[in-house]
Amino acid sequence: MSRKHTAWWIVISLVVAVYALFPVLWIVSLSLKSPGDVANKRFWPTAIDWSNYELIFTGSAQDLFLPALVNSVGICLIATVIAVVLATLTAYAVARLDFPGKRLILTMALAVSIFPVISLVTPLFRIWSTIGLYDTWVGLIIPYLSLTLPISIWTLSAFFRQIPWELEQAAQVDGATSFQAFRKIIVPLAAPGVFTTAIIAFFIAWNDFVYGISLTSTSAARPVPAALSFFTGASQFEEPAGAISAAAIVVTVPVIIIVLLFQRQIVSGLTSGAVKG
């Protein structure tokens, strides 16, 4: 690559990075501003002020924020685990077996994810109120599955199709039982795909706002994105922007850490070299 070429790449990468990171930086800056600074039209706070964080963890907003954090983590983890387990089984069947209705499953999964979330909220609200799932964890886990299952099925079946299944046969010839072949050869190869899917599914559930705000009414099940909208400022005339930003940072940081830690697993390529490519 020529030097000029490299320079161009650096410039373009910088532009993209700034474009993507600018809003994040802004939120960081907002979360560190004192209430008086919020509307001062400067990018950086005049002084670093931790009061917004104190507000959500120990101050008046803690009753709103901390239970919501517990709800979010719990609900999203459960929804992710169920979605990934079901999607793994489905994708395995789709990738490995030939059966009638195979295309139908994939099409249905796609169709489900095309429905606008907002159109489902009202009927769900009515059903949940009648059968007592309103404002419960289960009441959110079920709709979250409708968000996470389709994408999980699609990504996993795409991933499973790439696994060289001949390896399973090679292992059997080498003396493995079917179960040994699955456990020692296929599981290690499938793990990165399953893991990546789990992370994507978790993010989707984690970022939901519409179900969270519509199907909950108390801190019994209200997740973080919904709880943020209930924040108030110190007085009713004050914007709670600082506290919302602080909460947003708190819920984003774990996600960023997960991605950085498991970047290697997320990037596939572990399967290259098994067979002649």
Add this chain to the structure above:
Amino acid sequence: MSVIELQNIVKRYGDGYPAISDVSLSIAEGEFVILVGPSGSGKSTLLRMIVGLEDITEGDLLIDSERVNDSAPRERDLAMVFQNYALYPHMTVAENIAFPLILAKGQYSKEEIDERVSRAAELLELVDHLDRKPAHLSGGQRQRVAMGRAIVRDAKAFLFDEPLSNLDAKLRIQMRTEIARMQRNLAVTTVYVTHDQTEAMTLGDKVAVLKKGVLQQYASPQELYDEPVNLFVAGFIGSPPMNFLPVENRDGQLHSPFGAFSLPAAEREKLREAPRYLVAGIRPECFRDAATVDEEVRGSGAVLRAEVDVTEWLGNEVYAYLPFEAEPGIRKALEELDRDLDGEGTRTQVVAVLDPLTTVREGDAIDLWFDPAKVMVFDPETGENLTRDPENAKRLSEESEAARRRALERARAQQTEG
């Protein structure tokens, strides 16, 4: 080292179409057997049935006289090298090679596993790569790892499924010799699938030629070359392939598009009952430029006159191409045969492999000299080789069997010495 016996093996898929129909062959202890045929001949299916990755619809598969039709692959104790190597990408080379030993729980101690892996690595020149992952190996190295995984344990037999087809031409020839040497030294029963007749001829003690799931001939390479049973085998074995000329059997002579010639008396006798229109097969290397043939010898042979379309000079020999017109019926039969042999079925022509002394150039007419005793004559309907000599075939198969036994004994003697 084991005896493998296939008895009336049939493979049918869901639609009832037989992928393999009624194949019987027996593979002796330490024998190197090649399954060869064009694509769709069922050779890989047959191999996968032997190893246990495909069910056997009908017939019996015996390994050391024990019926193993319903045994799982791991119970059959055979080692296989897959076409695309099937290395485990998450394991290092050493782990890949050790995998079959680790699976045989308790059979090998930790030290024994290490020793066997390093012995296999030494044999295959992989010692420097033991800690690397397959992704970081070249094609030839991956291929050797796959072989290492097969030879590391004392399997009853080695099975190869087109192991060289993913390598480039030079490496392929090297590995071919390597495989031949390894098999001779280890003296292990080996079944090897290929579509390449050169591999089949150079490696095999015996070659099974398959066409559309039907076994055509199971014989030594030399017998296949000298005494093929039919048009298909004759056309498949040999490179460049055998020339097929439409001939008319009339007045004790065979009239070809390039002129008439007579066969020796014994052959003529065999054609007495034959139909009028026949196919004559002459191998390209049987032709000589008549100008380069000595006078005395010349009289004993026959000469065809033809115009050379294209010549290819290869240094040690010259390929001359001579197109001819065949009548539509024969032409169709020849085209069909060509398609069966994986060809394009586009042209009827004769290829002659000539001595580079020849002065013939493109566009010249040439007198092609050949020995009529080397001509084979086939029935165009059934494809049967009418001039086949069963006596000679028997002699050839006995000779090759004796040679194989001698080689096996030598290998055994060396093993006991070592």
